[in-house]
Amino acid sequence: xxxxxxxxxxxxxxxxxxxxxxxxxxxxxxxxxxxxxxxxxxxxxxxxxxxxxxxxxxxxxxxxxxxxxxxxxxxxxxxxxxxxxxxxxxxxxxxxxxxxxxxxxxxxxxxxxxxxxxxxxxxxxxxxxxxxxxxxxxxxxxxxxxxxxxxxxxxxxxxxxxxxxxxxxxxxxxxxxxxxxxxxxxxxxxxxxxxxxxxxxxxxxxxxxxxxxxxxxxxxxxxxxxxxxxxxxxxxxxxxxxxxxxxxxxxxxxxxxxxxxxxxxxxxxxxxxxxxxxxxxxxxxxxxxxxxxxxxxxxxxxxxxxxxxxxxxxxxxxxxxxxxxxxxxxxxxxxxxxxxxxxxxxxxxxxxxxxxxxxxxxxxxxxxxxxxxxxxxxxxxxxxxxxxxxxxxxxxxxxxxxxxxxxxxxxxxxxxxxx
Numbered sequence: 021x022x023x024x025x026x027x028x029x030x031x032x033x034x035x036x037x038x039x040x041x042x043x044x045x046x047x048x049x050x051x052x053x054x055x056x057x058x059x060x061x062x063x064x065x066x067x068x069x070x071x072x073x074x075x076x077x078x079x080x081x082x083x084x085x086x087x088x089x090x091x092x093x094x095x096x097x098x099x100x101x102x103x104x105x106x107x108x109x110x111x112x113x114x115x116x117x118x119x120x121x122x123x124x125x126x127x128x129x130x131x132x133x134x135x136x137x138x139x140x141x142x143x144x145x146x147x148x149x150x151x152x153x154x155x156x157x158x159x160x161x162x163x164x165x166x167x168x169x170x171x172x173x174x175x176x177x178x179x180x181x182x183x184x185x186x187x188x189x190x191x192x193x194x195x196x197x198x199x200x201x202x203x204x205x206x207x208x209x210x211x212x213x214x215x216x217x218x219x220x221x222x223x224x225x226x227x228x229x230x231x232x233x234x235x236x237x238x239x240x241x242x243x244x245x246x247x248x249x250x251x252x253x254x255x256x257x258x259x260x261x262x263x264x265x266x267x268x269x270x271x272x273x274x275x276x277x278x279x280x281x282x283x284x285x286x287x288x289x290x291x292x293x294x295x296x297x298x299x300x301x302x303x304x305x306x307x308x309x310x311x312x313x314x315x316x317x318x319x320x321x322x323x324x325x326x327x328x329x330x331x332x333x334x335x336x337x338x339x340x341x342x343x344x345x346x347x348x349x350x351x352x353x354x355x356x357x358x359x360x361x362x363x364x365x366x367x368x369x370x371x372x373x374x375x376x377x378x379x380x381x382x383x384x385x386x387x388x389x390x391x392x393x394x395x396x397x398x399x400x401x402x403x404x405x406x407x408x409x410x411x412x413x414x415x416x417x418x419x420x421x422x423x424x425x426x427x428x429x430x431x432x433x434x435x436x437x438x439x
Contacts, residue, residue, distance in 0.1 A: 038400075044394065053420065054396045055394070057271075066267045066306075069305040081301065083297060088110075091307035095307050099314050099317075100259075104249040105249065113279060117275045117291060118273050119264060120276075123275045124229070127277060128154075136158070136194035137194060138158070140161055141164060141196070163409075175206040177350075195227040196221065196228050199232075200231075200244065201234040201355035203356070203357055206354055207354075208238050208243070209247075227256050228257045230257055231260050237354050238328060238353060239332050239352070244354065247259075257279060266309075335418050356419045360413065378408050379411045380411045380414050395415060398411070
């Protein structure tokens with residue numbers, strides 16, 4: 021009998037929408053409002069910083085410090101230390117990773133053990149669940165839900181039930197993973213909501229892994245608050261963010277984790293045993309970009325002011341278009357994305373999928389193939405237990421050129437006229 025080659029952790033791979041719908045986007049070449057990346061260039065200053073780094077001598081093309089290029093970890097500590105009102109040790113409390121994705125992987129592998137329960141706030145980016153399970157942890161789910169009678173006009177209408185959340189904490193709970201601004205919803209957690217989570221973490225001695233990759237993208241006066249800045253949370257929070265989202269350069273795949281030295285020593289073990297270090301040249305460029313932003317912080321010249329201002333306009337344009345064709349957009353308070361309720365759409369999807377899959381999967385497949393517009397089903401951001409409950413929504417990405425948004429609008433208007 022042949023030996024089984026696979027490890028137990030790979031025995032039950034999670035089904036992901038990304039493989040199928042990314043392939044559909046390749047095969048059908050639709051207008052792509054599905055995948056979450058800008059189709060415009062990063063700001064000129066970050067491109068120039070990369071060019072300067074490329075031409076900066078042999079050291080830019082060789083290994084750098086394993087846990088983060090020195091200029092980058094120093095400016096990260098300085099920048100976020102100012103925001104959080106505390107001293108951050110650049111060498112002991114900052115880790116540079118291959119995107120926020122690897123930062124999440126390091127945190128979960130380093131801190132979650134066999135049998136540990138991890139609370140996932142739904143909707144969540146769909147790598148959280150398989151990463152927890154791969155570490156031997158048990159995902160426990162709690163949903164953001166629309167407030168009854170709110171009309172669901174904004175992502176702020178989606179809230180956590182305090183009693184339900186409290187009921188999820190048990191003696192086996194090791195961590196909770198939150199994402200603000202949230203993908204796909206766009207919810208920006210208010211200070212009082214974060215305080216409720218923090219109080220439970222402190223009461224039950226639980227860690228918080230906080231995914232904050234869209235931290236600079238908030239709208240309508242909403243402010244991003246770092247849960248690590250709340251009293252008693254620095255020591256128990258791993259804060260994760262992304263250079264790709266920060267500077268509209270997602271293909272650079274550079275991220276970081278910031279946490280106490282006690283927690284960080286465990287993340288470093290996983291990082292050292294996987295990628296070991298990240299590319300020197302992109303780290304140098306991101307360091308120079310952050311140094312610029314540190315000096316311009318809060319001024320009209322700052323990219324962190326200019327990008328959300330630009331995206332606010334694009335968000336308004338997409339919401340107006342969706343509403344005009346009978347879809348019901350949920351206005352996001354932050355992030356790249358907008359979800360829309362497709363309940364009122366009358367489309368015969370009987371020949372598009374199977375009865376066992378959620379409606380939004382079937383609808384997105386039809387929209388891509390038949391109408392040439394790619395989106396993402398929202399149920400993929402929920403657990404199997406709750407996915408059908410939220411299968412009336414699809415996700416649109418509005419971090420796109422105006423011409424791309426206009427092409428999507430033309431498709432939707434033409435389609436609505438034939439209904």
